[in-house]
Amino acid sequence: MAEEAVKVAPMVLSQGMPAPAPLPVAKVKSVLVVEDDVFLSGLLVSRLQQAGLTVQKAMTGEEALEILRGGTVPSLILLDIILPKKSGFEVLEEIQADPNLQKAPVIITSNLGQESDIKKGKQLGVVGYFVKAQTPIEQLVAKVKGIVEGKA
Numbered sequence: 824m825a826e827e828a829v830k831v832a833p834m835v836l837s838q839g840m841p842a843p844a845p846l847p848v849a850k851v852k853s854v855l856v857v858e859d860d861v862f863l864s865g866l867l868v869s870r871l872q873q874a875g876l877t878v879q880k881a882m883t884g885e886e887a888l889e890i891l892r893g894g895t896v897p898s899l900i901l902l903d904i905i906l907p908k909k910s911g912f913e914v915l916e917e918i919q920a921d922p923n924l925q926k927a928p929v930i931i932t933s934n935l936g937q938e939s940d941i942k943k944g945k946q947l948g949v950v951g952y953f954v955k956a957q958t959p960i961e962q963l964v965a966k967v968k969g970i971v972e973g974k975a
Contacts, residue, residue, distance in 0.1 A: 852971045853877040855897040857887040857914065858932070859906050863955070867901065870964045876971060884909025888917055888924075896926045898971040901963075902949075904933035904940065915947040928970055932963065 854871050858864040859882050871878045881887040885908040904911035911931060918924045928950040936954035944952045953963055
């Protein structure tokens with residue numbers, strides 16, 4: 824009794840059968856935290872991770888731009904204004920000038936709470952401006968999570 828070899832084609836589309844729909848790709852919810860204060864940076868990273876977000880951090884404006892230019896497109900950027908090497912405003916200006924970097928919304932977190940600073944941030948396209956001394960971390964994390972998940 825001879826065994827008959829059976830060939831199985833992986834998928835035949837020519838017989839009018841539709842190809843199966845591709846599996847949905849889950850978009851990673853990520854935040855780039857740009858903060859030079861080691862304690863606050865660590866606290867933000869920890870709380871955002873606890874909220875289920877993937878977090879990358881930069882300690883300077885230059886480092887943030889290097890991360891962004893390296894192809895990382897976070898769901899949101901949390902940006903301090905007073906930073907070494909390049910200020911948050913300089914980072915925002917470079918983001919606005921480069922179409923490849925204009926993909927992520929930006930929230931400013933700063934101790935600069937003057938009306939002129941807030942106005943400048945809004946002119947540079949930020950979606951939120953929080954004065955650190957006046958904002959509980961839980962409120963900031965909730966706002967970030969809401970924007971990243973499309974609920975804010």
